[in-house]
Amino acid sequence: MTFDSLREQLLGAAEALGGGPATLPEILAGIVDDVDHALREPLxxxxxxxxxxxxxxxxxxxxxxxxxxxxxxxxxxxxxxxxxxxxxxxxxxxxxxxxxxxxGFPKESxxxxxxxxxxxxxxxxxxxxxxxxxxxxxxxxxxxxxxxxxxxxxxxxxxxxxxxxxxxxxxxxxxxxxxxxxxxxxxxxxxxxxxxxxxxxxxxxxxxxxxxxxxxxxxxxxxxxxxxxxxxxxxxxxxxxxxxxxxxxxxxxxxxxxxxxxxxxxxxxxxxxxxxxxxxxxxxxxxAPGTPNFAITPRTATTWLYGLIPSSHSAIEAQFGLAPGSVSIAAxxxxxxxxxxxxxxxxxxxxxGGRLPLPVAAGGPVADHLSGYLAGPPALDGLDEEELRGWCVDIVRLARRNGYLASTADAIAVFETSVLLAGMRGRARPTPYDFQDAAVTCIEKDRVPGRRDVRRLCEILLGGDRVGQVGYDALPPLARDVYDRLAPLGLNLEQRSIQRALLDLTARPELAPCSQLLWMLRYLLPDQAVRPIMGSRRLGEKHFQESWDLDLGRHQRAVIELGYEGVTVEQVLEQRLRRDAWDPKATAATALEAVENSMLFLQSPRLTDELGARAVELLAAERTVDEAPDVLRRIRRLLGHYRSTTPVLPSWCERFVTVGYAHYCTLLPTAFVEEESGVRQVGAMLGFLFGMESLALSLGCDRTQLEIAVRQSHPETPAKLALLWAARHQLGDLSLAELRALVDDLLGNPLVVPAVPQYVSGFVQALEPVPRLAPFVVETLSKAFGRLPDPVLLPWLPTLITTLQSQAAELVPVLTREAGRTFPATLAGMEGWTPPWLARRAPGASGRAGRAPSGSGLAGQGATGSEVAGPESSGSWTAGRGPSGADAAPGAVGGPVGVFLAAHPESTEAVAGLLGCSGEWVTAPAVPDDDRPGPAALLAAFPETADAVFSMIGS
Structure with missing residues (x-):
């Protein structure tokens, strides 16, 4: 047989190895049999x-x-x-x-x-x-x-x-x-x-x-x-x-x-x-005839679409796990x-290129060429100095263009190192891989000055990353339609570089269809394929000039694959919007986004109404309020657009408002209590209920449902409690004076002071449902900054800033404008300035006041209830003042209780220290016993206690 000699040589070598695997002779003989079997096949x-x-x-x-x-x-x-x-x-x-x-395949794949x-x-x-x-x-x-x-x-x-x-x-x-x-x-x-x-x-x-x-x-x-x-x-x-x-x-x-x-x-x-x-x-x-056939299963009912897409050397290397640059070296x-x-x-x-004429076929029996190939030494080429010298000169030139400080000495070093590496690896001729290693060693040194390292420069030198392109005639109908419709721009869209398109829609109104197509492609293609530089597409906006960066040449694959989804861009966009709205994981916010996109790109009332009905359906089925902020933002924008452009609202908008009003009223008590529902989500729910209230009531909703929902809400966290207070204020259950009293009580209670920042954050979020609370929120923030001690205030400030940035960015301008109206515009105006909440104090009002806690940085003084102490408040402690106290010095200590406390001041001073008050003891002159008021005079001077007792006993 043809390979008998080779088989005997390999088996002899296997026996000579002795300690090798027992299956080695079988493997070597099997290899020869496989070669012999393949060569005997008639085909x-x-x-x-x-x-x-x-x-x-x-x-x-x-x-x-x-x-x-x-x-x-x-x-x-x-x-x-x-x-x-x-x-x-x-x-x-x-x-x-x-x-x-x-x-026939899993849908999720x-x-x-x-x-x-x-x-x-x-x-x-x-x-x-x-x-x-x-x-x-x-x-x-x-x-x-x-x-x-x-x-x-x-x-x-x-x-x-x-x-x-x-x-x-x-x-x-x-x-x-x-x-x-x-x-x-x-x-x-x-x-x-x-x-x-x-x-x-x-x-x-x-x-x-x-x-x-x-x-x-x-x-x-x-x-x-x-x-x-x-x-x-x-x-x-x-x-x-x-x-x-x-x-x-x-x-x-x-x-x-x-x-x-x-x-x-x-x-x-x-x-x-x-x-x-x-x-x-x-x-x-x-x-051979009679060879058993394989039972080929039928294909599934899946419809396959076919086409050509651009490829590149680097893409092939990544796809099949090849070394970087190997396909370029092969080329x-x-x-x-x-x-x-x-x-x-x-x-x-x-x-x-073309073809050469085909020569006459040469036939003949197949001989054993394998034995001679395996037994003989490898026929390696000698050193091609001209080729290697050209590589070394070119890599130095390319390195200098990319920021490396390379010189002729580096080219010589790369040449000698390539020869040295090839010799160490047993090669007579340096390979491109030896040249790459030598170039990295001699040129790259300690840093890469630009975007490309030396190994990447070698790949470029030895062939580069060649990228293919699909010709116009081989494109699917959609891709050809895109190129045809963008032809008025006068750009070579097949060019693999970014091109700037300038659209003056006033001077050249015929470019309006190009603008519309570009915005649709912006929605469908990757971000870098079609990128607007000037101009935007939002509801109610109309631009007369636009500027675009187009890179369709390098994103040809994405355009081609759009052709697998439809014949025109409009058809693909409609399918995408439907797919997003009817996705199993779709939410009401997703459907509202699809509604907005259909209005921006397709101008199809039928599709918009269909997507809007889907949004109503999804909203009614939701059991969480995670998407409430997005829902509120989108429905507000849509309602504002319809009110400014159409005489009546679409029916789906009316149903969305009524369904949403009832839906959020139902979920409100639970959302206030659940830990999974954040303050932002609850605030957005209240924003929907209060913001859409007038429209919802005109459409037949009942305000009692909202009142009952608020009364059934019993939050436990401070931020949500502040939201509830704001909601009660909006409903008329809590006056502004009572809100101020609640905040002042929080600031005056040492046990609650660490939680005050959370209350303040809740009030900030309350600007969404109750925007008229902006002056009160500025007042609350000012009081918090002024009265909170540094250990509480300083850790809270970064949290407040990040929270406003991530969750309530649109509320910051509201607070800024209100603060601008409240505080003086210049530093000189701060002298003698009185905050509005202090100026509101009724003339002659009195109250107990203490100084601000030490370290808070506030020069003014606090107050309890709705009263605020004025500058006439004393900093001394008084005791025993009765109706005749007018004759005594202000703040003087008198009476047996006052004398006792003055004699033993430790307890009083300790309580005063806890409350943040300071002062000094002043002793009042003694009052004769005959001049001291009796019990009747005391009850007449202070009737509140007697009246309270009479009301309790029913007298």
Whole structure:
């Protein structure tokens, strides 16, 4: 047999190892058997690796030699109609299948997407170009359809979706020919360690790509099949392995069906597949008649949409876990070998380049090229000084442009270090990876002065991140419609750079449709694709000049995927709004946002009414008040717009107000008590109830419902209690004087003082439902700042600021304007200024007053109740003053009680210290016993006590 000699050599080597694994002879012999089995197949199997220049070169040479009549390609069979559209594209691009409405798959997994990238330096593109441009040649895709991809993946779909994909591909599942990589970490780590490389891409380039770049067809085919057999036999037999076997059964079943239907001769066919699949020994593999078929399940009812999207080298690297820059290096290697071997690749007519005439096919028996390849030394190229010197000069030039202080000495150092590294790693010729390491070592040094480090500059130098583009003719109808409707702007929208569009809608009213389309695209596309610089779109606004930054060239994928959702942008926008409003997690605020967007972008009263009815339905079904602030803000804006533009409110608005009034009245007592309901949410509920009260009452609501809800509310937290007081004040149950008395009692109670900031925060939130309380809130804040001790005041101030910023930003201007009306505008005006709440004190009113607590920074004095002590209040302590106290000195101490307290002042002074009062003892002159008032005179002077006793006993 052809490989008997190689089999004997490998078995002899296995025996010589002695202490090796017991399965080693079986593995080595099995590899030879796999190669022999693949070469005996009448239908030629061509093993490839994805984005491999060696595979592309071997494919190019084989197509010219064999000239097959049928090419079977490992690619999703339902992507075949897209292949002809590659003529209108600039590579790299990706074939895509997309589905947003699923049937037969879990709804929560939508949308589903599959992409298959295509680059020029790939065997699949060479096969596609040959088949499409050569008359009489059939191209048949035989891999599972997109629907079957997700059927096979099942719940393990996430396992094959790589982490951190480039946004050109998004979260699509990548499908590509020849995913050739060790399936377990130990083997890969072993190969990297002994190969003296950092990652798999560098190992593959060094030990497979470079040796096979110029190999003949038989050598290439045998070596690739051997590598695929090795990785296959060492791969763990897990779920992925089982899916790969099912794929092989599927593909061979399709091949046999096509051969039977067309009567094609297997000798005139070529099967292009990954090297892993080329070494398959399954019973269902083969083109011989009678080979058992695989039962292919029917597709689901899911409707798949197909198209082409831009791709890039970096996106492919991220999608398939390749080293950064590896695809760019592969493209450079491809171009270099084309020039070296004087080959002209196959290209589609719509792209640059052409085809060479096909030579006559060369046939002959297959010999054992594998033994000589494995036994002989590697044919490594010598040092190409001119190429390496050019790299070193160019990287220094590029580094200087990016802020590095590089010089000719650095270029020499990079050259010598590249040679040194290649020698240390056993290479006769420095590879691009050696050059990268040398450049980083010699140029980057201790810092990166700009956005790009030296490794990134090397990637740019060695090929750069080439980005593809889908041509106009290959775009879906929606994308072409977008470009056509934006044509009046006079910009090249396919250009991959930001372009500024200036719209003067007064001088050029024909640009108004462009403005409308741009605002819709702003809503549908990523933020950077369409960005307004000047102008906005809000209810009631109309701008006559707009300025836009457009970057549709770099976001072409997003525009294309809009075409999978509809024929026009308006249709997609309407579908999005409906989807948002009818989403299972939608809230009333979400539906109101959809209503507002429909009014801004579509001007469709029918759709707006439908979305408004949905908002009413969602509001009535809500059991929490988390979205109350958003609901209040949006319905206020909508009502204001309707009142200014239409004679009557829409019916859904009226129903929203009446339903919301009843709904929030029902939830109010519970919201006041629940810890989950914040002060902001309760304040928004009260804002809806009081703000919409007049409209709700005119529509038939009952105010008694609100009064009952407020009376049933019994909050326990200080902030919500302040909100309740404000609500009672709005309903007329609590006067402003009583509110002041409550606040003064809080400030005068040492036990409650630490909680006063929470009360104040509640009063600030009360400006939402009761805006006329603004003067009172300013007064309360002033009293709090003046009377609270520093240990309470200072920690509260940052909390107050952050709370106002995050939860009540719109209330800050209200407070600022009211403070501006209350306080003097200049520093000089502060002298002799009396706050309005002190000036309101009735003439002749009296009250007990004490000084402000020490450390509060307030020069005035506090008061209890609704009275405020004036400047005439004494700072001395008095005792025993009766009706005849007018003859005594103010603040004098008299009477037996006063004399006793003056003799033992410790207790009194301690109580005065707790209350924050200070003073000195003054003794009053003695009063004769005959002049002292009797009990009747005391009762006449102080009748309140007697009246209280009489009322208790009913006299």
């Amino acid at each position: 030629e199997i061509f093993p490839v690796c994805h984005h491999s220049p060696a595979s592309a070169l071997a494919m190019l040479r084989r197509l010219r030699d064999k000239q097959p009549k049928v090419v079977y390609l490992e690619l999703c069979e339902d992507l075949q109609p897209l292949l002809t559209e590659l003529r209108n594209c600039k590579l790299p691009v990706a074939l895509q299948a997309f589905a947003s409405e699923l049937e 939508a949308p589903l997407s599959v992409i298959a990238p295509v680059t020029e330096a790939s065997a699949e593109y060479q096969a596609i170009s040959y088949a499409l441009e050569t008359p009489g040649v059939s191209l048949v895709l035989v891999d599972r359809s997109t629907d079957h991809v997700f059927q096979f993946l099942g719940e393990g779909a996430a396992a094959e979706t790589p982490d951190g994909e480039d946004d050109l591909h998004g979260d699509a599942v990548g499908v590509e020919i020849g995913d050739l990589r060790p399936r377990f970490a130990e083997l890969e780590e072993h190969l990297l360690h002994h190969g003296r490389v950092r990652h798999w891409s560098e190992w593959w380039d060094q030990y497979v790509e470079q040796p096979l770049a110029g190999a003949d067809h038989d050598t290439y085919r045998q070596v690739m099949t051997m590598v695929g057999s090795l990785f296959r036999r060492l791969a763990p037999h897990d779920a992925r392995y089982a899916r790969d076997e099912d794929r092989e059964r599927h593909m061979w079943t399709r091949i046999r069906a096509h051969l039977a239907a067309t009567g094609a001769d297997p000798a005139d066919c070529l099967y292009v597949c990954g090297a892993f699949h080329a070494a398959s020994r399954l019973p269902e593999v083969g083109s 450079t290697t491809w171009q270099k070998n084309l020039k070296k071997q004087r080959l002209k690749p196959f290209r589609l007519d719509g792209q640059k």
